[in-house]
Amino acid sequence: MIWAVAHSNVALVKYWGRAPGPGHQPAGTSVSLTLDGLASGARVEERPAGSADRVGWDPPGPVAELSRFVTLARARLGIGHPLDVLITSNFPVAAGLASSASAYAALTTALAALAPGRPSADGLAALARQGSGSACRSMLGGFVQWRPGADAGAVTQLAPPEHWPLAVLVAVTDAGPKRVPSREGMLRTRATSPFYEAWLTAGGVDLTVVREAVRARDLPALGAATERNALRMHAAALGAEPPLLYWEATTVSVMREVWRLREDGVPAFFTVDAGPQVKVLCEPADADRVERALAGVPGVLRVLRSRPGGAPRTGPEPPSWAAPHASPGPPGDEKGPAA
Numbered sequence: 001m002i003w004a005v006a007h008s009n010v011a012l013v014k015y016w017g018r019a020p021g022p023g024h025q026p027a028g029t030s031v032s033l034t035l036d037g038l039a040s041g042a043r044v045e046e047r048p049a050g051s052a053d054r055v056g057w058d059p060p061g062p063v064a065e066l067s068r069f070v071t072l073a074r075a076r077l078g079i080g081h082p083l084d085v086l087i088t089s090n091f092p093v094a095a096g097l098a099s100s101a102s103a104y105a106a107l108t109t110a111l112a113a114l115a116p117g118r119p120s121a122d123g124l125a126a127l128a129r130q131g132s133g134s135a136c137r138s139m140l141g142g143f144v145q146w147r148p149g150a151d152a153g154a155v156t157q158l159a160p161p162e163h164w165p166l167a168v169l170v171a172v173t174d175a176g177p178k179r180v181p182s183r184e185g186m187l188r189t190r191a192t193s194p195f196y197e198a199w200l201t202a203g204g205v206d207l208t209v210v211r212e213a214v215r216a217r218d219l220p221a222l223g224a225a226t227e228r229n230a231l232r233m234h235a236a237a238l239g240a241e242p243p244l245l246y247w248e249a250t251t252v253s254v255m256r257e258v259w260r261l262r263e264d265g266v267p268a269f270f271t272v273d274a275g276p277q278v279k280v281l282c283e284p285a286d287a288d289r290v291e292r293a294l295a296g297v298p299g300v301l302r303v304l305r306s307r308p309g310g311a312p313r314t315g316p317e318p319p320s321w322a323a324p325h326a327s328p329g330p331p332g333d334e335k336g337p338a339a
């Protein structure tokens with residue numbers, strides 16, 4: 001039996017669109033930050049020859065996709081034995097917190113440890129993205145770039161986690177599953193949104209700014225580019241037919257609170273993926289203040305605190321993780337379990 005643990009990631013330049021044609025290639029280059037503490041664990045065990053694979057999620061997740069992935073991964077990695085696979089996460093699953101990224105990165109890492117050969121890092125990143133595109137970025141720690149292409153260098157580390165100890169606060173506004181999975185949302189945006197091409201073009205400009213801002217540890221430049229990249233991704237999605245609206249009312253309230261903090265002189269910047277949660281970047285010295293402000297927004301269930309995290313790791317034991325540090329939202333707003 002083997003366990004692997006991998007972290008979620010937040011996209012600073014978003015992946016929102018696949019290139020037409022085979023190979024599940026992204027239409028543009030994305031950049032992410034791997035998030036310490038928001039983790040998934042994959043437990044993989046061999047089953048007796050002749051039995052079927054057994055897969056499961058705890059808390060429950062999409063079993064059919066997981067099962068397809070295990071079949072594909074076994075074939076690619078040359079694993080002859082049937083497998084027993086369990087995925088766990090210590091944060092809300094399928095709610096726009098990239099739990100599928102950490103889940104498939106953890107699973108790919110665990111399967112690689114059982115494989116008879118020594119699969120290359122590029123091969124593993126290419127495999128992970130068959131589970132969830134963004135999972136390939138969780139195969140590395142720190143600031144990670146994923147560009148179109150299956151070759152070496154498609155997924156690269158721009159900077160390790162210790163390069164820039166930013167704080168990342170996640171305002172959880174809704175613990176339910178997302179309405180339209182990102183895969184479907186991307187296809188719909190490409191097929192029907194008149195803003196799709198403009199979104200891809202704008203993303204290319206953001207990429208240049210974000211890469212330079214990471215190199216220079218320039219938070220105002222990174223934050224401005226990250227925020228507008230997120231808003232433009234959602235603008236393209238809103239232009240789809242039927243429209244894709246991933247935000248809740250509280251999502252908008254949190255975005256306004258971040259702008260209010262900036263007016264008060266606190267450099268904090270938000271981003272939102274394909275769900276209602278808001279992730280906020282700030283300096284560690286401002287994290288307490290930002291966390292209090294976000295937790296005070298009506299409708300916020302809790303605020304999780306994170307920072308740049310590392311690459312996946314394996315071991316014989318279940319992960320001894322704590323739930324991420326969380327401060328509860330305003331009293332009376334707790335609608336249900338968020339993790």
Ligand code: PMV
Nearest residue numbers: 011014015133134182273274
């Ligand atoms: O990894 P997927 O297929 O769930 O897509 C991720 C989509 C976004 O989170 C919205 C953007 C990104 O780059 O992570």
